[in-house]
Amino acid sequence: xxxxxxxxxxxxxxxxxxMRAWVLGDPGELKLTTKPVPVPKRAEVLVRIDAVAICxxxxxxxxxGPPASIQGGMPFNKNWTPGHEYMGTVAALGPGVDExxxxxxxxxxxxxxxxxxxxxxxxxxxxxxxxxxxxxxxDKGHRxxxxxxxGGFCEYQINNINTLVAIPDAMSDEEATLVVTAGTAMYGLTxxxxxxxxxxxxxxxxxxxxxxxxxxxxxxxxxxxxxxGTRDNRLKIGLELGxxxxxxxxxxxxxxxxxxxxxxxxxxxxxxxxxxxNAVNEAIRMVNRGGKVCLAAFPHEEVPVDVAHxxxxxxxxxxxxxxxxxxxxxxxxxxxxKRFDATKVHTHTFPLEDLPTAIKYARERIDDAIKVVVKxxxxxxxxxxxx
Ligand SMILES: [Zn+2]
Ligand SMILES: [Zn+2]
Numbered sequence: 001x002x003x004x005x006x007x008x009x010x011x012x013x014x015x016x017x018x019m020r021a022w023v024l025g026d027p028g029e030l031k032l033t034t035k036p037v038p039v040p041k042r043a044e045v046l047v048r049i050d051a052v053a054i055c056x057x058x059x060x061x062x063x064x065g066p067p068a069s070i071q072g073g074m075p076f077n078k079n080w081t082p083g084h085e086y087m088g089t090v091a092a093l094g095p096g097v098d099e100x101x102x103x104x105x106x107x108x109x110x111x112x113x114x115x116x117x118x119x120x121x122x123x124x125x126x127x128x129x130x131x132x133x134x135x136x137x138x139d140k141g142h143r144x145x146x147x148x149x150x151g152g153f154c155e156y157q158i159n160n161i162n163t164l165v166a167i168p169d170a171m172s173d174e175e176a177t178l179v180v181t182a183g184t185a186m187y188g189l190t191x192x193x194x195x196x197x198x199x200x201x202x203x204x205x206x207x208x209x210x211x212x213x214x215x216x217x218x219x220x221x222x223x224x225x226x227x228x229g230t231r232d233n234r235l236k237i238g239l240e241l242g243x244x245x246x247x248x249x250x251x252x253x254x255x256x257x258x259x260x261x262x263x264x265x266x267x268x269x270x271x272x273x274x275x276x277x278n279a280v281n282e283a284i285r286m287v288n289r290g291g292k293v294c295l296a297a298f299p300h301e302e303v304p305v306d307v308a309h310x311x312x313x314x315x316x317x318x319x320x321x322x323x324x325x326x327x328x329x330x331x332x333x334x335x336x337x338k339r340f341d342a343t344k345v346h347t348h349t350f351p352l353e354d355l356p357t358a359i360k361y362a363r364e365r366i367d368d369a370i371k372v373v374v375k376x377x378x379x380x381x382x383x384x385x386x387x
Pocket of ligand 2: 113114115116117118119120121125127128129130
């Protein structure tokens with residue numbers, strides 16, 4: 001039985017020595033295998049993973065590699081486990097850990113910075129300068145589970161205590177996996193200045209981050225909140241999450257429609273979540289002079305951008321990475337206070353052994369899939385109907 005030296009375990013929560021884990025082979029290839037249950041070090045805990053959501057970035061990594069970086073390179077054929085949007089139960093405590101207790105339910109954020117670089121020292125741990133340096137003699141202690149260290153498509157994982165967020169019993173496993181997504185939206189709005197009450201916000205792209213971006217912006221008091229996209233079923237969910245207006249960009253010119261809704265001047269902020277090739281040029285025309293644009297998605301190819309328009313109008317552009325500045329804690333606070341219902345973006349659930357099917361649903365948007373969750377526990381975790 002699992003009993004590593006210096007690690008605290010509990011008879012109430014027996015931990016096996018090995019676990020089921022998916023590993024990435026060639027691009028697009030996942031294999032179910034057996035791995036040893038990992039051992040937490042100082043300031044780390046062992047989390048029993050109960051549920052994990054699939055993110056568009058997982059698909060990017062599984063088929064293309066970056067932004068994952070394993071042992072300084074591409075993540076393929078390195079016995080590496082992807083997956084980063086998980087939640088679970090604390091199963092063992094590393095030496096000296098008293099911040100959490102065994103049996104406590106938690107959700108996670110991704111990045112544990114090195115704690116010693118210039119950016120970490122300034123609180124920007126998702127921009128850690130030692131990103132991916134956590135192996136061999138270049139080990140700086142950085143972790144980004146599912147990006148630079150083993151992730152959540154398995155039964156147990158190690159988390160630095162800085163990456164844990166305690167959750168209430170009333171929050172379901174599925175909902176808890178969405179905290180990190182809401183946290184990314186929260187971080188975007190934080191980087192834009194955070195004081196969005198009464199300010200006008202456009203969110204472009206009704207994927208999970210965009211939809212929860214609408215919810216977070218509304219919960220922070222933004223007005224109006226406008227969502228643009230091309231799928232009516234997703235725009236409808238945006239309305240349910242608090243959008244004041246939705247614009248179907250296939251039916252009308254989104255830039256003109258946004259400007260019209262805001263007295264011809266454009267809005268104060270745009271949170272760009274579509275990654276469409278023309279998204280930046282549209283966003284800089286949706287904001288008013290001196291407005292701010294947060295880029296939370298990216299296209300595959302380099303795209304031309306109208307720099308003159310940005311300069312002449314004093315427009316600010318922000319690229320964000322991950323869910324920094326403890327944004328997941330603030331997102332979880334909104335969710336546990338039921339300021340919005342994040343479960344509206346959760347559409348399907350599969351058991352861990354059906355991960356390839358779950359990924360197929362997420363990738364091909366089968367049956368209008370938005371957020372697909374994989375559950376590691378319980379009997380046949382079944383598919384739930386889209387609301
Ligand atoms: Zn993600
Ligand atoms: Zn760092």
